[in-house]
Amino acid sequence: MKICIFGAGAIGGYLGAKLARAGADVSLVARGPHLAAMRDRGLTLIEDGERLAVPVSVSDDPAALGPQDYVIVTLKAHSVPPAVNAMQPLIGENTTIVSGVNGVPWWYFHKIGGPLEGTRLESVDPGNRQWDGFGPDRVLGCVVYPAAEVVEPGTVRHIEGNRFSLGEPDGSKSDRALTLSKALSGAGLKAPVRPKLRDEIWVKLWGNLSFNPISALTHATLDVLCTDPGTRSVARNMMLEAQAIAEKLGVTFPIDVERRIDGGAAVGPHRTSMLQDLDAGRPMEIDALVRSVQELGRITDTPTPTIDTVLALIALRGRTAGLYG
Structure with a gap:
């Protein structure tokens, strides 16, 4: 199972370090000094007073990583629409997009049922870039609870929390949700699959x-x-x-x-x-x-x-x- 974390800042870095330490096939997309530091000496995670350097696969070129089973998006919300085109090389036929972004998600009205089914939200998805570029059927919702910070390039400090709640837009406990939950749990994280995310x-x-x-x-x-x-x-x-x-x-x-x-x-x-x-x-x-x-x-x-x-x-x-x- 191949997992890519797109946006390896504080939360993405924390998640990537936990998965990599647990032996998952995980890669991170980052840029700038943070990318350079992780390439040189790995990703350093400071957690519970312990400082641990974790070797990670990291790139600024999604095409070099190829199609993934899961792409976990941990960018700030306004940074996602401009990145949709760059993310396309990560998306294969069966790729799941995990939306770990703050605020109202762009997919909110997908499979909600009723008269508002399929409503698009211009405030979070201007021009329908995510709806059209990812496709709402690929999405798996995620509510991110941990707090972390990048204290210097290549170093992430965990502050509190370890829960990443997952949920399908239709509320089902799908195989893809349960599989990712198992992988996150294996990395020492809490990852409940919620019927009403x-x-x-x-x-x-x-x-x-x-x-x-x-x-x-x-x-x-x-x-x-x-x-x-x-x-x-x-x-x-x-x-x-x-x-x-x-x-x-x-x-x-x-x-x-x-x-x-x-x-x-x-x-x-x-x-x-x-x-x-x-x-x-x-x-x-x-x-x-x-x-x-x-x-x-x-x-x-x-x-x-x-x-x-x-x-x-x-x-x-x-x-x-x-x-x-």
Whole structure:
């Protein structure tokens, strides 16, 4: 079984190192200094206080790797559509595309059933590049929970978490989902196959939708923005608007808004990914995390006044920083 991880940054590097250490036939697509460092000395994983150098197969040329059984995409959401053409040499007749990307996935309405079946989302798949370039029947959903960071080229530090929830768009426990789950489990990761992966997508999205833009606008860490009365109220309103959308789409939330916000506060003085991107001068994931929910509000005829306001502010902040649009 051949597995390729396309986008071997923090999460992709962590996943690749775990699979390679377990003996899987895994390759990584990377670029720049990170690629050069991994070619020279392998991929170094720092986990539980242990520093381990793992030999990995790495390239910046997908054509050199050839068709794969699984291509696990761990790029930032806005980086995927421009990469679809470059990924084509990895895709054979039976290749599965595993979408490990934050936010609302481009395949969300594939095999969902009902009147919205097959609806395309311009905010996350402009011009239908992924829908047409990958094909929705290839996709296997994935909700990524671990936190990791690239501390220097070729070195990834694992922070917390080891769960990669998998799910078919139609909710079935397919052979391809179970096979990948077994491979990930063999690498010491948790990889449950969920019949209702969209429910998990929304619980994670609740936090990403609200905490990320609020933190980027205020430069507050999670513990502060989740306990300050003003920003907590803004986050709550955004989450309630998102919940109204999701429930119209058949989603069930296992916890309530207050508990979700309390969970964010419990993480402590964490700087969200959007705040980190802003500070580092990297493009910001505004469309996948926020604009996509606004688009779903329009599709389901659900008002989103707070989301609209925060989106307008963070989009302008991103544009003025040259990191969005």
